[in-house]
Amino acid sequence: EHLHTQNLSIPPGAHVQYTFPPLFFYKPNLWWPNGMGKQSLYNVEITVEVKGFGESDSWSHLFGFRKIESYIDNATGGRLFKVNGHPVFIRGGNWILSDGLLRLSKKRYKTDIKFHADMNFNMLRCWGGGIAERPEFYHYCDIYGLLVWQEFWITGDCDGRGIPVSNPNGPLDHDLFMLCSRDTIKLLRNHPSLALWVGGNEQTPPDDINTALKNDLKLHPYFQSLSETRNAL
């Protein structure tokens, strides 16, 4: 039941988007943060074969079944997290980046991230003055169960709250900022450890950017309706 094949005709030069029928899983092994259970991962593989050519392209990614919710707690003003319906006590650490000369390697990421998991952390916060972390970073967070809070590239100091106050309207090119954001979201969005996108560090992005980010990142209406259906059920 975890295999589906679909015939498709694609016109010459066309760029299309295709959605598979949903694949059903009964009692899947769920992905849990460090300290709450196993980080069960499934390998999802997509291939496309073309008549008269054979296999034309393939793609694969480790995927974890989990549902992450978070909301601001009115009593404390803090953000509360739930994973698979269970509240999580967040033991988080700041993450700037692996190396100031960007000598980023799988080996280094594995060591750094396992180190944090061994210290009993269950979240890493990628600070807005650093980088959008790389797929290899997220891969090991998937494996070791570290939830990731990923900030976009806005900081209070450089974007309107520093001394001297500078760039109150953020970067010069907002379209470029949104293009980079959208491409980064596509690069990282399938990792089960990705728990939260955050506009910036100690600063809200300029209104147009903030509105666009919120709009791009809200749950697709299809899944919104699904979750409402679920509640109805």
Add this chain to the structure above:
Amino acid sequence: MAVIGKTRLDSGWLAARSTEVNLTGVQLTTTHPPTGPSSPWMQAAVPGTVLGTLLKNNLVPDPFYGLENEAIIDIADSGREYYTFWFFTTFQCKLSGSEHVDLNFRAINYSAEVYLNGHKNVLPKGMFRRHSLDVTDILHPNGQNMLAVLVHPPDHPGKIPPEGGQGGDHEIGKDVAAQYVEGWDWMAPIRDRNTGIWDEVSLSVTGPVKISDPHLVSSFFDNYKRAYLHTTTELENRSAWVAECLLNIQVTTELEGRICLV
């Protein structure tokens, strides 16, 4: 016939400061390629930054030790061209009839010009964006290809005030780039502002149809007993005829212990 799939280009790169190379990108990738790590060319760390390459060749002290960072000239004092670098490599790739190949840069800081076998492409600004060039038609017929990339630093590298401070003079905030590079209360400024081909470079060979950016989403019911995997993908037919495709999705789980799936 090239093998379908991705090949990383992470070895055999050379680099040189742009002001020390009197050739154009067209000449570098046709008639006058560098022959090896002889001045002004040096072995390069790709993926990596300009400073990482200079350190690899012992041309700067290691900024992580003592006050050595003070001995490295800051881009504000040297000017952007001092950290504008050429990166050069060659690669073998020979396609059959209906194969296509993309040259992918997963991240470049901050903008670049790419020359492949004498053909120029511009990689627009932005530290956090992927670039993918369909180079099928500009591969060399003999399969031996020459690639040169001229990488430019961020537009606003800024200047570090004598008192330092968080984000220096904040000029870097005008660009879409990492801001820590002007220094923060916990670290010294990075002299080249992390200029370079800082993430993986790869070639991806496909047939006529290419898969892009699949999106995986799960939904749960009955207290997580019932789950669905929703998958959307982009597909591109780069041939001149209708492609009759068979699209497969398969989900397998890592197996417990020593159980093997036959």
